[in-house]
Amino acid sequence: VYRIAVFASGEGSNFQALAEAADAGKLGKAEIALLVCDKPSAPVVGRAGRLGIPAFLFQPKDYESREAYERVIVEQLEAHGVDLVVLAGYMRLLTPVIVEKFSRRLINIHPSLLPAFPGKDAIRQALAYGVKVSGVTVHFVDEGMDTGPIIAQAAIPIASGETPESFAQAVHAVERELYPEVVSWFAQGRVKLEGRQVTIGE
Numbered sequence: 001v002y003r004i005a006v007f008a009s010g011e012g013s014n015f016q017a018l019a020e021a022a023d024a025g026k027l028g029k030a031e032i033a034l035l036v037c038d039k040p041s042a043p044v045v046g047r048a049g050r051l052g053i054p055a056f057l058f059q060p061k062d063y064e065s066r067e068a069y070e071r072v073i074v075e076q077l078e079a080h081g082v083d084l085v086v087l088a089g090y091m092r093l094l095t096p097v098i099v100e101k102f103s104r105r106l107i108n109i110h111p112s113l114l115p116a117f118p119g120k121d122a123i124r125q126a127l128a129y130g131v132k133v134s135g136v137t138v139h140f141v142d143e144g145m146d147t148g149p150i151i152a153q154a155a156i157p158i159a160s161g162e163t164p165e166s167f168a169q170a171v172h173a174v175e176r177e178l179y180p181e182v183v184s185w186f187a188q189g190r191v192k193l194e195g196r197q198v199t200i201g202e
């Protein structure tokens with residue numbers, strides 16, 4: 001089996017979509033082996049419980065540095081034999097402790113067409129700017145903020161009268177399809193990275 005850890009801080013709709021895709025056999029031989037969550041009270045924790053997926057929960061304030069809790073996370077990832085780390089609404093920057101250890105095996109989903117609107121609140125940023133098309137990006141994670149090589153993007157038109165709430169729904173609907181598909185490419189060993197160029201093999 002190909003073992004996946006999902007990092008999430010909040011609602012967990014992407015976590016749920018990935019877990020359901022795995023259960024439905026849509027990720028091939030992959031399984032969601034672990035949830036990592038920095039907010040023990042987040043809704044995603046209840047989802048993991050209902051799905052029977054082990055969770056590692058921590059509070060950053062209990063550690064003296066980001067590196068300190070990331071070293072504990074790496075121990076957890078190694079203990080669970082994790083092959084791929086999937087960030088899904090994990091609202092923290094990673095340090096080299098995780099980024100270097102999981103180089104080429106660490107991806108994120110972001111609710112804009114990067115490099116437009118990196119960082120927090122991408123949906124509000126896009127609507128405030130007045131763009132007519134935005135979307136979703138899945139990318140490799142490096143130490144920057146949403147700067148790693150792009151794996152896949154999906155565009156979503158912004159209708160007139162769109163609100164952050166209505167557009168967030170459209171984004172989530174696209175994410176639910178796109179993220180499991182990209183993860184299945186990894187499970188099948190089809191993703192190649194050379195410099196910033198990502199290609200998906202047969």
Ligand code: GAR
Pocket residue numbers: 008009010011012013014015088089090091109110111119120121122171172175
């Ligand atoms: C998703 O829309 C994801 O793209 C976004 O957080 C949401 C999490 O939703 N991520 C970021 O903004 C990262 N900068 P979820 O908890 O329901 O999966």
